[in-house]
Amino acid sequence: MRSHLTCFAVAARFTLIEHGRNRFAMILVVLFVPVWTSLAYLAMPDTPARMRLRATGEALAPHGNELTAISGALNAVTLIAGFMMFAATFSGSGFDRRLAMAGYPRAHLVLAKVTALALVSAAVATYATAVICLAWTPRQPLLLAASLFCAGLTYGALGVVFGSLLRREVEGMFAIVMTSIIDLALQNPITSSGADNPVMRYLPSYGAMQASTAAGFSTSPVPGHLALQLTWFGLAALVALLGFRHSTRNCLPTVSTPPPGPENRTAGIPAPPQAATPSATEAH
Amino acid sequence: MEVEGVYHAYRRRAVLRGVDLRLRAGTLCGIVGENGAGKSTLLRILSGELRPTHGSVRHSGRFGYCPQHVVLNDALTVRQHLTFFQTAYRLSDVRYAEEIMDVLGFTGYIDEQTGVLSGGTRQKLNVTLALMHDPQVLLLDEPYQGFDWDTYQRFWDLAARLRDAGRSVLVVSHLAYDTERLDELWRLDSGTLRADKAGAAA
Numbered sequence: 001m002r003s004h005l006t007c008f009a010v011a012a013r014f015t016l017i018e019h020g021r022n023r024f025a026m027i028l029v030v031l032f033v034p035v036w037t038s039l040a041y042l043a044m045p046d047t048p049a050r051m052r053l054r055a056t057g058e059a060l061a062p063h064g065n066e067l068t069a070i071s072g073a074l075n076a077v078t079l080i081a082g083f084m085m086f087a088a089t090f091s092g093s094g095f096d097r098r099l100a101m102a103g104y105p106r107a108h109l110v111l112a113k114v115t116a117l118a119l120v121s122a123a124v125a126t127y128a129t130a131v132i133c134l135a136w137t138p139r140q141p142l143l144l145a146a147s148l149f150c151a152g153l154t155y156g157a158l159g160v161v162f163g164s165l166l167r168r169e170v171e172g173m174f175a176i177v178m179t180s181i182i183d184l185a186l187q188n189p190i191t192s193s194g195a196d197n198p199v200m201r202y203l204p205s206y207g208a209m210q211a212s213t214a215a216g217f218s219t220s221p222v223p224g225h226l227a228l229q230l231t232w233f234g235l236a237a238l239v240a241l242l243g244f245r246h247s248t249r250n251c252l253p254t255v256s257t258p259p260p261g262p263e264n265r266t267a268g269i270p271a272p273p274q275a276a277t278p279s280a281t282e283a284h
Numbered sequence: 285m286e287v288e289g290v291y292h293a294y295r296r297r298a299v300l301r302g303v304d305l306r307l308r309a310g311t312l313c314g315i316v317g318e319n320g321a322g323k324s325t326l327l328r329i330l331s332g333e334l335r336p337t338h339g340s341v342r343h344s345g346r347f348g349y350c351p352q353h354v355v356l357n358d359a360l361t362v363r364q365h366l367t368f369f370q371t372a373y374r375l376s377d378v379r380y381a382e383e384i385m386d387v388l389g390f391t392g393y394i395d396e397q398t399g400v401l402s403g404g405t406r407q408k409l410n411v412t413l414a415l416m417h418d419p420q421v422l423l424l425d426e427p428y429q430g431f432d433w434d435t436y437q438r439f440w441d442l443a444a445r446l447r448d449a450g451r452s453v454l455v456v457s458h459l460a461y462d463t464e465r466l467d468e469l470w471r472l473d474s475g476t477l478r479a480d481k482a483g484a485a486a
Contacts (some may be wrong), residue, residue, distance in 0.1 A: 003374070006371060007371055009463060010369075010371045011368075014357070014360055014364060014367075014368055017359060017360065017364070018357060018359040018360065021359040022359070032346035056485075091358070092357060094353075095355055095356065095357045098348045098351070098355045098413070099357075099368065099369070100375060101331070101332060101349065101374050102332075102369055102372035102413075102417075103372045103373055103374065103392075104368075104371065104372035106288070223332060238352075250332040251329075251332045251333065251334060251335040252331075252341060252343060252347075253342065254339075
């Protein structure tokens, strides 16, 4: 049990350190979230935009700038989470493979990545919600943060998928940016006349967009749409998991041979620390 | 390590055409081959990254593999790499790794982030990560690229000491340098391995 905990703790710590040293992502978090959200609020007209919220069936008339600020926050959170996970996956797949071949339990590596994604998404979602609350007061701030969090999770998992599948960095960045733009622009009733189209419910951030809009302008709870967003996350995470499993596979037959005892050491060669728990994965 | 009848083809292009190899304990061996001879494919198969079209590879005991291209995490320090692989290999401490670092001469960089290290120092860490659990079978792919002359000599001394301690060491290179240091030398040519008696000491 302690070994499992150590494996998870080490992997989680180093995964978070890796994200923390992604300076560009940190700058994006600090600057992009408030700039985009504030510009959307300040630059857009506050004319009421009449719309029917599918999540609750209510007819709403939110201020256009507030609606765009929510859309901007979603855009910022999804892009940052997607970019961070893509960058880590793209540059770290060979290292993950090496760790797995050395015997690191893959389940613990995956769990560490999911934990890091959850923490990053939670931090960025909380920050974006706080920035919005500085300008105006959404009806349900906690629901807004939860929506942004779920959208961040989903795009983080998509970033892992793109990082596994695509061969060039620019391809991954383009894929994340275009997915987010198409996904959110089509759902925005101010910029898209087709926002009521039933096809929209199949977009990756549909659940989060509905939940965050409800959070901004309604008092109705919308757990179903948060669950829908988590389903999207689950599907994207499953594809990412399959990609990780494939890229870290070991084609050698597993042989459990215990490591030699200290008597097998030869003078002149420094004896390594004794293996605490011999692992089958160490002996291929 | 025993390799029997390994054959591999990418679609219709056969790269390996029946490779047989037995790496005995306590031997320091080499495989050389020109560019495109199939060394990378063979290494991917020997390390478990690629499943051969036909044939089998068996390792007994702990296995260490040092890839040709440095595989590190640029965001982590040298010490953090040691901790990561200490956990992977389930070692109680990293004293053995520190001794290898001492032999290769880069102990002073232990708290440096690997992303800012020179190519040679990164390669030293690349080798250390493959060696730090004292593998019984060690596969090194172009392990000395980027090393200065002094480190190059110390690397061969280390390889000989491991051989003398009963470890099996296989060095793969595109150039047959220092073949007199090897007990056995094979040449990969047209997808098959042939013993190259000229260069080997034994």
